[in-house]
Amino acid sequence: MANDPKPDPTDLSRLRIVLVGTQHPGNIGSAARAMKTMGLSRLFLVAPEKAPNHESAALAAGADDVLAAATIVPTLTEALSDCRLVLGCTARSRRVQLEQHDPREAAGRLLAEAAGGAEVALVFGRERTGLENEELQLCHAAVHIPANPDYSSLNLAAAVQVLAYELRMSALAAAPAAAAPVRDDPPASHAQLEGFFTQLGETLDAIDFHKGRAPESAMRKLRRLYLRAELDEREVRLLRGILADAERMAMLAGQRR
Incomplete structure (x- = not known):
């Protein structure tokens, strides 16, 4: 009798990338490309200033399937409604006091929760201003990329690429013990x-x-x-x-x- 197939440690199907208030359609395409190179496919767009267009498709450079399947919603609350764990990527300290993770820690936490069967999300803010305090309050913890403090400006798609890379590396290195313990009652959404x-x-x-x-x-x-x-x-x-x-x-x- 054939052995049961083992779960794919690189399966990132429970993880969504959420872009809030994106101002430039090209960045949506570049983010889709960054995602696909690392095995991510679920893109959510919250109230983008402009819908994906020909510029998005050009910069997606072959990640047209990720772009075409993107879910567009009016509010961040709607994008996260069924998620168990939400991490918000932020470039600077805010009044909202959240637990802080670096990208590697964030990737490990997201994958461990997803391995237990939960939907998880990684949220990115606007190109110029990032996430607002009210939006960060919807997150369980913050992710900070430790860029050069003398020049910390990081393009949105580049930030997505950094986190997507860490997610893939964590997935490739994942062991069964990394999965979150199964709970008797389903976690609150x-x-x-x-x-x-x-x-x-x-x-x-x-x-x-x-x-x-x-x-x-x-x-x-x-x-x-x-x-x-x-x-x-x-x-x-x-x-x-x-x-x-x-x-x-x-x-x-x-x-x-």
Whole structure:
């Protein structure tokens, strides 16, 4: 009897490259080329200023299939809705305090999560301004390419190439032990976590947790706390049930007053 086929260690089918607000169609084509050379095929475009065109096709240089299959969506939230792990590539320190990875660490973490059956994403921002703080808040951690500090300007497609290379090298070196452990309950998706964070913010407002202070700082810290916990679907349902009861009690207390 023939042996069962072994999983391909270079299979990157659960990983998507997400480009946000791309300003130049040529960069989309160059990014598609960078992806295909390293075995990546899933490209998501979030609200590009211009749709892929003849310039994109010319610079794709044979990666027309990646370009043709690209998914175009209006928001980053939509691009990430079914992802379990999201890493955002950023060139500089921001107010949003995220765990930082270099490209090699990021590749290992993404592949380990994908090997456990999860959808994962690597997000790149605009050519001139990168990812906005609100977009970085949708990421679980940040990726920083340690370029020359005296000249750190890096083209979008070049950044995609650096990360794509590290992903391929990590995949080629992957061992079965690198896979994330199988969990009894499926991990919460990005959309489920964002729904929880929205309800958490509303509940904190309902119970007057902030007491006149700006809520942004507390919500950033709470997001980091819950993202580190790697909640599964059942845990998110439990927490949302607690929040619903807290909101109900706050409403009753308000009626009594």
